[in-house]
Amino acid sequence: MMMRAKYLLWLLLFAACASLVSCGDTPLLTELESNSLYVVFKGTYESNGPADWKFPGVTSTLVRDDSVQVTSFFSGSDTAPTWFGMDIAEMRLVDTRGNSYKFSDYRQGIAAPFSNSPFFDGSGLVLQNDDVSSGTYVYLMVYMRRMVVDGARKFYQDGDGYKYLQDMTTTFFENTLGGLNISDYMVHSHDDTLTYAGAYYTNRIFPMLLPITGGLTVQQGTPQVLEVRMVLNNFMKLYEYETYDSGAFRVVHFYAPSDWLRDVQTDETTLGGNLHTVVRAYTVGYTGTISGTVAANSMVIAVPAGSSIESYTIPSDLVRGQGSPSLGHSVNCNLPALPSTPGYYMDQYLEYYLRHETYLERWNVLVPGTCTDFDQYQTSWNNYLSVVNDFQVPQLATYTATGPYTIENVPAGTYDVYRAAYTPATHYGTLFTDGDFGTYATRLGTVVVTPGSNVSP
Amino acid sequence: MKAFKTRFIISILFVCVFLLASSRELFAVRDRTEYFTRPQIGAWFGPITPVGPTGDLVQTALGGGIFFRYNTPYDLLKIGLDTSYQHFTSSGVNELTMVPVYGNMIFLLPLDLPLRFQFKAGAGGCWLYVKPDKLSQWDIMFMAGFELSFPAGRIVNIGLRIDYIFLYESYMQGARNNGHVINAGIMLYFNI
Structure with a gap:
């Protein structure tokens, strides 16, 4: 009897425990x-309704950068790029206290043809991610393993000049494809290499640290979109680098984002700082639209009310290593870079000595001609960088070929709406300079956007 | 080469003799069984592995727990109470914390061996906390497991265990998955 009572007691204890659990x-x-x-x-300047891919042709000066020296061929020549690929290792969000999450x-890839791809038609490609905790995030870090553009070709030289040798191939997602991995050249910009910190610690793409304009405020369960845009559509230029295959001189032509902002010069392979990005966040269902009609072939942008339109443009007379003469930046200190040390072959040594002579000559024109001392050198580059670093891509932009336009997914707020003339074929490889959008006085108007509204400036 | 072969044969013979000698011991400890029928208390520690869809969310970690067992009038059957702490992280932001609390029935295989084989099955509740959602609640859970142990004296038992834990969520609105976790561990428990 006692024994049975004991078991009954245990059973009761279990039942009590179970009843605690609801x-x-x-x-x-x-x-x-x-x-x-x-x-x-998205690979476009526009947040929706981007211009179609209009490639002006491989021989156009809009495509072929002025740093390209080898431009004449007897047989075989450059070819147009057709697709862009990105291999992203991971993404992190950084909160206001600097913690990254x-x-x-997930390792993810984007391989997008320049025409007829969601990446370039304004709809965008959705990447895989997990949720983050509720809070405010101010930076997005994108770890870019590779960026690949096709159309890269290698040329060799004989007595008659340069001739086509082969298409360049690269590894993309463990496959060998035609193209060149340009991420190696996007790590630094030329001005990074001028400072100790820049040359040794700066890495512009691993991770790419992208400020989220206006921040991202996450509330669990509320659907939100983080839109990441990179200006690639109608913005690919042809560059050149030189190499040696077992002592034989070769020239490689390849495509990378335009050097419209940070000029790339002959013999340079640093293309960094030319991947223009904007990251914005909006809550699904809490947006409105801005629409209206303007002249055909226009770029319409909406910027937060009161912000300076000059943040979205650069001075038209920007000079590398100097700044903008119209802003009073008078001294040119764009000194040439020392040619890289030669390899093991006689040709390379001869080439090096020739380049070194050119380098000395270019240096002597500037020093002490215009750039007399180190203070001037610093001031000139700082002037230049203050202009270059201030450039932003607007959060909201759309292109119209015919006149009517609609800017979609506009978060509630007050916006100034501006318009600039933009013809894809002739503006290829360029963005906007001061005055293109007019002034505050000549803007299209100021609008107040509320959720679900459709307003016109 | 010949010397190697001779040494190899000798060592094989040595191992065989050793096994024969020790097998006598293997079958000669019946009297110890009675200590095993006492109430027991113990703890375990080992790898905890999310499997199936749960394995896609979080990664294997280390966990541990404690348990108590009480005998029933039927010697081969015990009832037990088990709890543990299991914290899973991922290489991303996902985290899962589990505290299962369950009752179970433990069945001892009636084999005349000092090694004891036990099967168990049970049910209870499991407290879950997930990050980054920062939500917590109790879920219904079921478990099944297998244990192997041997006595180290009259009081101490040393063993290995493997449990499968099933977190029942699919009946909830909007649920796509249930939870699946496998716990393995070494355990130490005492006959009290």
Whole structure:
């Protein structure tokens, strides 16, 4: 009898424990798996309705950068680029206290043809990610393993001049494809290499540290979109680098984002700082639209009310290593870079000595001619960088070929709307300089956008 | 080469003799069984592995727990109470913390060996906390497991265990998955 009572006691204890537990009704594991933050990548300047891909042709000066020296061929020549690829290792969000959260630990690739691709037609490609905790995030870090553009070709030289040798191939997602991995050249810009910190510690693409304009405020369960745009559409230029195959001289032509902002000069392979990006966040269902009609072939942008339109343009007379003469930057200190040390072959040594002579000559023109001392050198480059670093891509932009335009997914707020003339074929490889959007006085108007509204300036 | 072969044969013979000698011991400890029928208390520690869809969310970690067992009038069957702490992280932002609390029935295989094989099955509740959602609640859970242990004296038992934990969520609105976790561990428990 005693024994039975004991077991009964244990059973009662279990029952008591079980009754303490009242189960929830939220499927937590499903919650952990699903996410309400959508990261959308676009390769366009425009947030919606971008201009179509209009490649002006391989011989156009809009495509062929002025740093390209080898421009004449007897047989075989350059070819147009057709697709762009990105290999992203991971993405992180940085909160206001500087803590970073690896919210996308998935290696993901984008391989997008320049025409007829969601990446370039304004709809965007959604990347895989997890949710982050509620809070405010101010930076997005994109770890870029590779950026590949096709159309890269290698040329050799014989008595008659340069001739086509082969298409360049690279590895992209463990496959060998035609193209060149340009991420090696995007790591630094030329001005990074002028400073100790820049040359040794700066890395512009691993990670690419992108400020989120206006910040991203996450509230669990509220669907939000983080739109990441990179200016690549109608913005690819042809560059050149020289190499040796077992002592034989070769020239490689390849495509990379335009050097419109940070000029690339002959013999340079640093193209960094020319990948213009903007990241903006909006809450699904809490946006309105801005629409209206302007002249055909226009770029219409909406910027937060009161912000300077000159943040979205650069002075038209910007000079590398000097700044803008119209802003009073008078001294040119764009000194040539020392040629790289030669390899093991006689040809390379001879080439090096020739380049070294050119380098000395260019240096002597500037020093002490215009750039007399180190203070001037510093001031000139600082002037230049202050202009270059201030450039922003607007959060909201759309292109219209015919006149009517609509800017979609505009978060609630007050915006100034501007318009600039933009013809894709003739503006290829360039963005906007001061005056293109007019002035504050000549803007299209100021609008107040509320959720669900459609307003006209 | 010949010397190597001779040494190899000798060492094989040595191992065989050793096994024969020790097998006597293997079958000669019946009297120890009675200590095993006492109430027991113990702890375990080992790798905890999310499997199936749960394995896509979080990664294997280390966990541990404690348990208590009480005998029933039927010697081969015990009832037990088990709890543990299991914290899973991922290489991203996902984190899952589990505290299962469950009752179970433990069945001892009636084999005359000092090694004891036990099967168990049970049910209870599991407290879950997920990050980055920062949500927590109790879920219904079921478990099944297998244990292998041997006595180290009258009081101490040393063993290995493997449990499968099933977190039942699919009945909830909007659920796509249930939870699946495998716990393996070494354990130490005492006959009290």
